[in-house]
Amino acid sequence: MAEFELIQRYFAQLTPPREDVPLGIGDDCALLRLPDGYELATTTDTLVAGVHFFDDVAPETLGHKALAVNLSDLASMGAEAAWVTLALTLDRTDAAWLQAFSRGFATLAAEFNVQLVGGDTTQGPLAIGVTAFGFLPAGQALKRSTAEVGDLVCVTGSLGDAALALRALQGDLRAKPFLRDLRHRLESPQPRLAAGQSLRGLAHAAIDLSDGLISDLGHILKQSRVGVTLQLADLPLSPQLQSYLQSDDDFVLPLAGGDDYELCVTVPPAKLRQAQQRVADLTVIGQIDAEPGMRLQRQDGSLLEQQLTGYEHFA
């Protein structure tokens, strides 16, 4: 196991030290200090080879994404990211792979001042377990369960670009021309931490978009016991996705494509202007109502009812 110990020592120096870490990698536990009056936010995700990624994925991309999806969960609560632990299960020790993986991981960690405080390296089928930690003022977290009737449903950025890039990689010839522009949306998603923090005190509810809008917004609806009417014409689409879509009813990618890692929030109308001042790319796409379920409305007022089940299944 000497090689594995080497890896652990290597990871110990990977990220910049923070002042609120009295003890990092190398003891039985890491010790972390929260500011008084703050709550800890924590989330854990495991990526398994052959399930969440292909064995031949670029390791730098994988390192970035394993951290990004967890930071995105912190973003959706409105938390500030601070610390992370990495449980790496490796089938073998491949120095080049590890260096590239850790470069992807460390570059993103440095960008958000996140320190790696715990490492566990295990021999076995390739899998990556990340637990991310952040904090936010007590009582100010953006939850899934607190959307209110009348709230405007907003999303950051544009929807469906990652799914379009995936189609291109899977061989969709019509999608191929857009791969160069959109590949980073799939492989190097940027967790919207600043946006999440800016929306504390303004948004009622929030979630990050990992499984697709319908699926993820569905969690807010269910946990808040409300419904929604979405305006299809208002979905924010990149120029590339607009070029790709063939009909006005082709909304599978923006509605059900995963991996966007944008935020979906509900904002009371009186707070919208302030929210949009703080988050420049925040787009209103619908409104929360009391009737359970999700209604997808065309510009002419008609509903896209038939395909909803299909979307849900796809999602």
Added chain:
Amino acid sequence: MAEFELIQRYFAQLTPPREDVPLGIGDDCALLRLPDGYELATTTDTLVAGVHFFDDVAPETLGHKALAVNLSDLASMGAEAAWVTLALTLDRTDAAWLQAFSRGFATLAAEFNVQLVGGDTTQGPLAIGVTAFGFLPAGQALKRSTAEVGDLVCVTGSLGDAALALRALQGDLRAKPFLRDLRHRLESPQPRLAAGQSLRGLAHAAIDLSDGLISDLGHILKQSRVGVTLQLADLPLSPQLQSYLQSDDDFVLPLAGGDDYELCVTVPPAKLRQAQQRVADLTVIGQIDAEPGMRLQRQDGSLLEQQLTGYEHFA
């Protein structure tokens, strides 16, 4: 994935709720409240099938042990255990297996008032990732790096029993008679949380014994830049292990057997009486000195030098 969602809902109710958990399973993050002036202690361990356990291990045992090894890390810092997240990678959903696994996990969690606050269920080769969280007054953690020359080296409980049970399970006929008495030491280790907390302010350094005394105490020596002389006759051995050992020089099990999950601490002589009053089964086994390395001394003063390398390799 409906089955997996079911599992997550099932796990959500598994452990008793704590007042310091404003938000548990079911959102993007869990939210946790630390008392002001306390530090968070966190540790993560992954158990992989075929590496850390056999595929046919009793799932209840596995549930217990996956949590116990992490709580043991909290114990060694002197922390109070509070919360835990579970990242379960399952090759299939087997209701009987899951029920037994979660029973083992939940029984131990309830014993120490630990709440499961996050769950991630993934399809893939069987693996169990646990991240445990506890807290302790700021600055009072028992670390590996703070042993001092003159400190007495002490261990809780008895050493080598889990390794003897393992030998019995592996077919050692001489070990078999002791299996009934010692099997729980291997399969259901009890994290020494109360002992760790009691030793705050008394012990200088601490570690939990997972890989065997020589290996684990070695971490304290290395990180504290000190050495140790251990008195072999003072190693605390159960009556069963004493019956099994054939010669006075047969110390592989207590010195290098893993899975004890007892604590090894260094205590200044002036604090020993108080430490032993608080932790009844605390035994002095040696003393920290300035000369690097580990010396194993027989009762007659001679050293067991030849075998040290062998032990280290075994460990």
